[in-house]
Amino acid sequence: MSVRARIIGTGSYLPDKILTNAALSQTVDTSDSWIRSRTGIAQRHIAADGQYTSDLAFKAARAALARAQVDAAEVDLIVLATTTPDNTFPSTAVKVQAMLGMQRGAAFDVQAVCSGFIYALSVADNFIRAGQAKTVLVIGAETFSRILDWEDRATCVLFGDGAGAVVLRGETTDGSHARPPGILSTHLHSDGRFANLLYVDGGASSTQSVGHVRMSGREVFRHAVVNLAAVVVEALHANGLDQSDIDWIVPHQANKRILDGTARKLGVAPDRVVVTVDKHANTSAASVPLALDEAVRDGRIKEGDLVLMEAMGGGLTWGAALVRW
Incomplete structure (x- = not known):
């Protein structure tokens, strides 16, 4: 018998504002054709004024929980990957924990920049394998637009804002399934x-x-x-x-x-x-x-x-x- 972490729900959220290449070319020395040919990017979403990383993370988390048919009260752990936290401290994860109405378990951030979600998923997987958690919410969320130099065309054309989340559930496998999920x-x-x-x-x-x-x-x-x-x-x-x-x-x-x-x-x-x-x-x-x-x-x-x-x-x-x- 062994325990495997299964993804039972996914969710995501993108801010309403869309910044196209054409619009970006009005403020920085670039063009739609230049950006597309070098990156494949046509547009990006930008968080609204007053909209924080925790807001994006919360909406993605809520969508993932809904698809998993899991109540926030069942979650043992939140692992949130971000490079753009709301504050130096506390962690953005604990803010999402409060927004979800959770009063149990633990929550913390992981920082590995663009690899952050893979790192967070690995942490969650190991918590489940070790028997320290059964249901884990893993989130990747960024307001990367807040750390861009909007005069540097080499970087500002590349990034956008958004959040995605998955719900993991520990399930016991007994070897009877040839390819257990x-x-x-x-x-x-x-x-x-x-x-x-x-x-x-x-x-x-x-x-x-x-x-x-x-x-x-x-x-x-x-x-x-x-x-x-x-x-x-x-x-x-x-x-x-x-x-x-x-x-x-x-x-x-x-x-x-x-x-x-x-x-x-x-x-x-x-x-x-x-x-x-x-x-x-x-x-x-x-x-x-x-x-x-x-x-x-x-x-x-x-x-x-x-x-x-x-x-x-x-x-x-x-x-x-x-x-x-």
């Missing part, structure tokens, strides 16, 4: 030697200010294609599987060229890759759960499918999670 494994990596390739030039300890995103795009692209392909192979080998077993790859939505390059390196057909970067841009820790929720709701991801989620972000951090739906 749930998280098969998670794989996390980081290499701090490359922290200066993608970072924010501010912080409480260093500048006492929030700062803005700075990125060496070409170097990040090179590391992304190599590291993401490697961690996908690692996850498959850990479970005695190969690329042909994958039904869907749900990647971090950073850049269409990175998605295409990773798929080519793995020999995976493009139509098996869930792509939302054109509509959402890069929403950092929110991008994987946003894409996952879309593919679940539109029926692409079905019961029994093998789903591979992967991401890379500042740090550098990267990781993957292999899930049987």
Whole structure:
């Protein structure tokens, strides 16, 4: 007998305001064709004034709980991935906990930038495997627009705001099911030697200010294609599987060229890759759960499918999670 964490509900939320490439080109030296050709992005969602990361996270969490048919009172733990918390402290997770009306369990944030959701999913999976939680809410939420330099066309065109969430439930498996659903494994990596390739030039300890995103795009692209392909192979080998077993790859939505390059390196057909970067841009820790929720709701991801989620972000951090739906 063993316990496996199964995803029983997904949810997402995008702010109402849509900023198109054409609109962005009115304020920064860029164009729709320039952005599309280099990134695949057509638009991004931007949080309204007074709308915080916790607000986005709460709406995505509420949607995931509703689809899972789980009451917030049943949740033992919230793990929230974000790089753009409401405050330095308390954590955004405890604010969402209060908004959901939860008065039990625990809640905390995880910070691994664009890899954040994979990191948070791994933490939740291990809590369930260890028997310390049965029902866990995992959220990726960002108001990344708040840390952009809107005069830097190399970065401001890439990012957007949003939130996605999943509900995990620990289920006992006795070996009678040939392919039981749930998280098969998670794989996390980081290499701090490359922290200066993608970072924010501010912080409480260093500048006492929030700062803005700075990125060496070409170097990040090179590391992304190599590291993401490697961690996908690692996850498959850990479970005695190969690329042909994958039904869907749900990647971090950073850049269409990175998605295409990773798929080519793995020999995976493009139509098996869930792509939302054109509509959402890069929403950092929110991008994987946003894409996952879309593919679940539109029926692409079905019961029994093998789903591979992967991401890379500042740090550098990267990781993957292999899930049987």
